[in-house]
Amino acid sequence: MTMQTENEVALDELRHLISERAITGETMLLNMGPQHPSTHGVLRLLLELDGEVVVNCIPDIGFLHTGIEKNMEAKTYEKAAVMTDRLDYLNTIGNNLAYCLAIEKLADLDVPPRAQAIRVLLTELQRISSHLVWLGTHALDLAAMSVFLYCFREREMLLDIHEMVSGQRMMTTYFRPGGLWRDVPVEFEDAVRHFLRIFPERIDEYESLLTKNPIFMERTRKIGVLSGEEALRWGLTGPPLRASGVAHDLRKARPYSGYEQYDFDVPIHTDGDTYARYVVRIEEMHQSLRIVQQALDTLPYGPVRSSNRKFVPPPRAELGTSMEAVIHHFKLWTEGFDLPKGAVYMPVESPRGELGVYLESDGGPKPYRVHWRTPSFVNLQALPLLAKGHLVADLVALIGTIDVVLGDVDR
Amino acid sequence: MEENLQPAAAALAERFSAQVREFRGDTTLTLASESIVAACRALRDEYGFDMLSDETAVDYWPQQEPRFHVVYQVRSIQNNLLLSLRVPVSGMNPSVPTIEGIYPNANWHERELWDMFGIRFEGHSDMRRILMPYDWEGHPLRKDFPLGYEEVAFTFNAEEIDQTKPYARE
Numbered sequence: 001m002t003m004q005t006e007n008e009v010a011l012d013e014l015r016h017l018i019s020e021r022a023i024t025g026e027t028m029l030l031n032m033g034p035q036h037p038s039t040h041g042v043l044r045l046l047l048e049l050d051g052e053v054v055v056n057c058i059p060d061i062g063f064l065h066t067g068i069e070k071n072m073e074a075k076t077y078e079k080a081a082v083m084t085d086r087l088d089y090l091n092t093i094g095n096n097l098a099y100c101l102a103i104e105k106l107a108d109l110d111v112p113p114r115a116q117a118i119r120v121l122l123t124e125l126q127r128i129s130s131h132l133v134w135l136g137t138h139a140l141d142l143a144a145m146s147v148f149l150y151c152f153r154e155r156e157m158l159l160d161i162h163e164m165v166s167g168q169r170m171m172t173t174y175f176r177p178g179g180l181w182r183d184v185p186v187e188f189e190d191a192v193r194h195f196l197r198i199f200p201e202r203i204d205e206y207e208s209l210l211t212k213n214p215i216f217m218e219r220t221r222k223i224g225v226l227s228g229e230e231a232l233r234w235g236l237t238g239p240p241l242r243a244s245g246v247a248h249d250l251r252k253a254r255p256y257s258g259y260e261q262y263d264f265d266v267p268i269h270t271d272g273d274t275y276a277r278y279v280v281r282i283e284e285m286h287q288s289l290r291i292v293q294q295a296l297d298t299l300p301y302g303p304v305r306s307s308n309r310k311f312v313p314p315p316r317a318e319l320g321t322s323m324e325a326v327i328h329h330f331k332l333w334t335e336g337f338d339l340p341k342g343a344v345y346m347p348v349e350s351p352r353g354e355l356g357v358y359l360e361s362d363g364g365p366k367p368y369r370v371h372w373r374t375p376s377f378v379n380l381q382a383l384p385l386l387a388k389g390h391l392v393a394d395l396v397a398l399i400g401t402i403d404v405v406l407g408d409v410d411r
Numbered sequence: 412m413e414e415n416l417q418p419a420a421a422a423l424a425e426r427f428s429a430q431v432r433e434f435r436g437d438t439t440l441t442l443a444s445e446s447i448v449a450a451c452r453a454l455r456d457e458y459g460f461d462m463l464s465d466e467t468a469v470d471y472w473p474q475q476e477p478r479f480h481v482v483y484q485v486r487s488i489q490n491n492l493l494l495s496l497r498v499p500v501s502g503m504n505p506s507v508p509t510i511e512g513i514y515p516n517a518n519w520h521e522r523e524l525w526d527m528f529g530i531r532f533e534g535h536s537d538m539r540r541i542l543m544p545y546d547w548e549g550h551p552l553r554k555d556f557p558l559g560y561e562e563v564a565f566t567f568n569a570e571e572i573d574q575t576k577p578y579a580r581e
Contacts, residue, residue, distance in 0.1 A: 062542035074558050105435050232461045235516035248488045342434045345484050356465050373465035381519045
């Protein structure tokens with residue numbers, strides 16, 4: 001025997017994941033990614049191929065690992081909030097929300113109704129913008145280029161709204177423990193109303209390009225079929241679960257931030273294939289619009305930050321007249337606030353599924369442990385299951401249909 | 412405690428002599444690592460907890476022994492319940508039986524725990540690192556692992572920095 005080549009040594013570790021035929025050379029091992037345009041980031045897949053058919057698919061993740069969980073342990077609660085945006089960079093506001101809700105749950109902190117309503121409103125707009133990126137890139141992967149351009153046109157309007165309220169297009173950190181950074185500006189309402197007015201037509205426009213498009217249907221129907229039981233076994237949440245016929249949405253099941261006040265439906269589909277997931281997400285955009293409309297129409301007036309000075313700094317105006325305000329201001333911006341000892345798990349519904357924050361405090365001003373249960377991480381795990389037996393070209397559709405954000409997978 | 416959670420929590424507490432703790436509306440059962448597989452099986456088959464939502468760990472070094480707690484969040488979609496399980500694990504050669512056989516998605520969660528905390532899962536089908544490079548030394552989320560700092564590589568110091576990497580020693 002000749003000496004083992006470097007490749008064979010590297011394969012030793014993966015022997016149990018590939019079939020015997022790969023060793024004899026009957027099937028081919030092919031690397032896809034990490035630099036591949038349709039892996040939506042830096043995802044590497046090791047594929048075992050029989051001709052063009054995927055026999056095994058081994059995802060390799062961690063290329064975007066930024067150690068956010070570790071870093072958060074070294075920051076105060078308020079400062080760590082900035083890092084939450086960087087996890088799932090298409091759902092920045094939703095990450096802020098999950099983090100703030102976890103702190104508020106642990107601290108038993110109240111949030112004023114106006115802040116809650118604005119939170120819901122912006123989170124739903126973010127859901128639409130995340131779905132737009134998904135729709136655009138998914139269609140682009142399936143060679144429908146114009147949809148991509150249309151989707152990003154509308155997403156730009158949403159990013160403008162982000163900029164209007166927070167000064168930042170993507171990494172907003174607009175939600176803070178106990179409320180919001182500040183109230184929305186006056187032009188906010190008009191901008192959202194304008195979006196609400198034009199967007200339903202735009203969804204129809206996307207649908208006219210895809211829903212009955214024979215090429216799109218050919219590429220997505222019966223591709224990556226997942227039954228409801230399997231989806232549950234693999235812990236899938238969000239649109240992939242709902243497209244398999246399980247009507248589970250945390251906004252309905254365990255409402256947070258006042259979602260119980262709004263009237264909306266949870267769209268489901270029973271086919272469980274890539275097309276079904278497309279239909280579910282399109283319908284979700286309509287439902288999000290309904291929520292935004294209601295939240296805007298019933299937006300209460302009042303403060304947007306909790307009045308609990310132990311957690312939320314006093315307004316600037318009070319500093320000139322109140323000694324307590326100065327002390328609170330100083331303490332909160334030097335030490336931060338202490339949270340009671342204990343641990344909570346706070347799940348919310350992100351555009352991709354269940355986004356859970358496990359937050360543990362030792363009674364000090366820094367989190368003792370923060371863990372992010374990110375939907376992309378769990379959903380991506382089902383990719384090999386979906387991909388087996390499909391063509392490589394379909395694999396591209398499957399990566400798109402799970403809607404992974406690699407920042408969310410690797411954290 | 413949520414009303415519907417009561418029977419499952421009480422029954423499990425008795426069967427596996429687990430402690431029940433409630434905090435901010437979350438119910439947590441603390442049980443021994445030997446009974447975690449049986450407990451998960453009972454939860455899935457008898458009480459309808461059909462999904463493992465999350466699995467993570469916390470390191471209490473140096474103030475506590477057992478050093479680690481592995482924390483599971485199991486969810487019942489049909490009954491809309493969420494229950495958290497905690498398993499204390501000693502710091503000496505930490506290992507816990509895998510629950511991959513009951514909830515397949517524990518696979519990646521447990522790989523992450525091995526990678527980040529160095530907790531081994533007995534019977535796991537694929538105990539490799541998942542996020543860190545395969546030749547990484549140490550387990551970053553342990554409390555005795557320093558947060559660290561890496562100097563930015565420029566042309567003038569790139570070689571010097573390269574010398575400090577694990578692969579340079581080979």
